[in-house]
């Protein structure tokens with residue numbers, strides 16, 4: 001398991017279904033030159049995954065995968081294929097991917113030596129209706145019933161109300177929720193936060209988490225350089 005040391009955090013750029021080949025190449029070339037103390041994982045559209053050089057400091061992540069190694073599943077990609085593409089990480093259970101058989105995919109990724117980044121968060125909550133106690137209760141239930149039986153994974157806490165809305169969860173709530181998960185459930189795995197992270201709040205969120213997962217903000221190549229230098 002990769003251990004975070006000396007204020008190192010995970011920084012994940014999830015480009016979703018965005019980016020031309022030229023833009024991915026530009027991002028890789030630019031980010032490669034940035035001096036960062038963080039562990040940086042780039043999840044481009046999978047068709048551009050092969051563009052990353054194998055000796056790069058940037059780690060490659062996939063945005064999703066199926067739980068089977070092969071079969072009649074039109075449009076899907078398997079963990080075996082990701083392994084051959086040199087993906088070291090995969091997002092599992094992202095809200096834009098659900099419903100997907102999260103537990104089966106977590107296991108399948110692990111089997112192929114790909115570290116799962118397990119995205120959890122209440123699916124129904126609206127920004128106006130966010131209730132921290134309910135959220136904690138929901139997450140507790142997810143951890144109780146779906147926690148993998150292996151240790152080498154990362155958790156990304158992503159409240160639905162904050163994803164792609166430009167309305168990040170208040171930092172005090174992020175802290176309260178992550179502290180609770182770590183203490184009450186004895187979570188040893190890194191817990192990241194995702195949902196409308198941008199340059200304004202990145203440092204504040206990094207200070208209270210093990211890392212951040214960025215969607216739309218990560219499409220700005222220069223802004224990402226600044227975040228990597230935090």
Ligand code: PGA
Nearest residue numbers: 163164194195196215216
């Ligand atoms: P966002 O996306 O940063 O655009 O809110 C985050 C995510 O989907 O994980």
